[in-house]
Structure formats: C-alpha cells, structure tokens
Amino acid sequence: MRQAVAVYPGSFDPVTYGHLDILSRSLELFDKVIIAVALNIEKTGLFTFEERSDLIRASVNHNDRIIVDSFHGLLVDYVKRVNARFVIRGLRAMSDFEYEFQMASMNRNLDTDMDTIFMMTSKDYFFVSSRTIKEVASFGGNVTEFVPEAVGKALKEKFPQP
Numbered sequence: 659m660r661q662a663v664a665v666y667p668g669s670f671d672p673v674t675y676g677h678l679d680i681l682s683r684s685l686e687l688f689d690k691v692i693i694a695v696a697l698n699i700e701k702t703g704l705f706t707f708e709e710r711s712d713l714i715r716a717s718v719n720h721n722d723r724i725i726v727d728s729f730h731g732l733l734v735d736y737v738k739r740v741n742a743r744f745v746i747r748g749l750r751a752m753s754d755f756e757y758e759f760q761m762a763s764m765n766r767n768l769d770t771d772m773d774t775i776f777m778m779t780s781k782d783y784f785f786v787s788s789r790t791i792k793e794v795a796s797f798g799g800n801v802t803e804f805v806p807e808a809v810g811k812a813l814k815e816k817f818p819q820p
Contacts, residue, residue: 661689664744664775665737667729669696671703672809673714674791676783680748681724683777690723692740697730704792704816716808734769745774750784 664684670677670693684691695710705713711726718724729736737745745765747758755776762774778784786804795801795813802810 662687662744663690663692663740663742664688664746665692665694665733665740665742666746667694667696667733667736669698669703669788670710670714671705671788672710672791672805672812673717674783674786674788674805674809676748676750676779676786676804678717678806679780679783680746680777681718684746684775685721685723687775688744690725691746692725692727692742693718694733694736695726695728697728705812709812713806713809713812717806732768734765734772737772738769743771743773745772747774747776748779749776750779750787 664687666681666684668677681691681693693714695707695714697707703710707728711728714726727740733745737743745762747762749755749758758774758776762776765772765774779786783804791801791804791813796817798817798819801813805813
C-alpha cells in the first residue's frame with residue numbers, strides 16, 4: 659500500500675509553535691510529512707538553511723514520520739520529485755487565504771495531480787508569525803511561549819541584549 663505523503667513547505671525562519679501545530683495535525687492525516695525549507699537565494703533570512711533545519715529537527719523530537727528537506731524552484735517540481743501529492747499550508751487570516759489561494763490555484767494549474775490542504779492555525783497561535791517573532795526578539799521581548807526552546811535560545815544568540 660502506498661504511503662500518504664504530504665509536503666509542508668515554508669521558510670520556517672524560525673519555526674514557531676504555529677508551524678508545529680499545523681505539522682502535528684498533518685500527521686493525523688498523512689503517514690509522512692516532509693518539511694520542505696524553501697531556499698531563496700534572493701532573500702537572506704535571519705537563520706541559515708542549516709540552522710533552520712537543525713531548529714526544526716530539534717523541535718520535532720526526531721519523529722521518524724517527519725523528514726526535513728530543502729528545495730528551490732517550483733514547488734510542484736519538488737512535490738513530484740519526492741513522490742508526494744499533497745501540500746499542507748497553514749492559514750492565520752484572510753490575507754493569508756488570498757495569497758495561498760492564488761498559489762494553490764497556480765500549482766494546481768501546473769500539476770493537476772497536486773492538491774493543497776489548508777489548515778487553520780490554532781487560536782493560540784493565529785497571530786504568531788516568524789516575522790513578528792524575530793521583531794519582538796530583536797527588541798529583547800519574551801517569545802518563549804511561541805517558539806520551541808531551541809528556537810528561543812537561538813534567537814537570544816542572534817539578538818543579544820545588553
């Protein structure tokens with residue numbers, strides 16, 4: 659029997675409890691989930707790809723149903739290459755939906771065998787974004803209730819406070 663595999667793409671710069679909420683719920687639907695860290699050479703993140711991957715691995719407790727990988731280029735090509743059919747996307751707000759709907763529609767146009775599954779982020783994390791986490795941490799704010807311990811520690815190293 660073929661395993662149901664989904665790809666959960668994103669920059670994960672850094673991974674938050676909102677991301678992990680979507681991941682956890684995805685594992686209830688799929689046998690394996692590939693967290694695909696998007697590599698964008700035009701965009702410089704706070705964390706390197708290696709750091710983001712390590713932080714994700716540290717945050718998922720070495721679950722053998724989760725694979726951490728990277729991709730660049732078209733998502734549809736990556737999904738096909740890893741023999742998946744489904745893409746997981748988390749939604750926080752209506753603005754997320756508009757963008758994600760456009761992307762899912764384009765991806766479906768490029769590959770009619772690929773489907774996107776939208777999941778609403780838990781009410782505890784719907785306002786959390788990696789961008790906001792980085793901004794709060796850069797000013798010395800406490801983000802420990804929104805990110806795994808390893809991420810909190812890494813943020814303190816990136817943004818040392820006097």
